[in-house]
Amino acid sequence: MQNHLQFGQIQLIHNAVPVEILSELYTTLPKIGWSFGWNTPSNPHSRYWHYEIGHGGKKNVLDVSDKVRAHPLPIFAKYLDFFLQHLAPAGTKILRFYMNAHTYGTDGWPHTDTDRPGEQTCVLYLNHEWKPEWGGETVIFNKDKEIVASVLPKGNRILSFPADSLHAPRPLSKEFEGLRIVLVVKLAPADLSVAN
């Protein structure tokens, strides 16, 4: 089914990306110059690894697709085009586009991605293999701060959820010796007012 991503829903899309795009992403990952120190305003002390592609911050309401397409590594434009053509509803705007990575000890923290209602976050997981004992789930909370979704970061799945809902990447266990990598795209629907 095409363009089945729905704003306002929590959705987990399996085998989300075609194998050509996925394998190019995997071969690109070792070339990424990660920088350490990214954090979420809800806890500036909880820092982790980050690689910026779209250069849109939390307050951004403008489409950053052109910046993604201008990135020197062409795979990000390929992912973006696939995403817009096959997953996102017509007219979707791309507000943010980046990669994050966590190692053991660099805990995620509960946060919202925006205060503006109607936007959506899509997390593509980029670890080939994931074992339950490694932890690192993404959890999503409801308004009563109860967990309503908990998803293991298995490669080639996209978790899509309303960007103003509280969520967190959970800590990794000491057994996990690698990088837990995600490519995150934040979206606004075609008809969303950008007045706020």
Ligand SMILES: O=C(O)CCC(=O)C(=O)O
């Ligand atoms: O890594 C995750 O599971 C979630 C990422 C996230 O919440 C974010 O980048 O805003």
Ligand SMILES: [Fe+2]
């Ligand atoms: Fe987030």
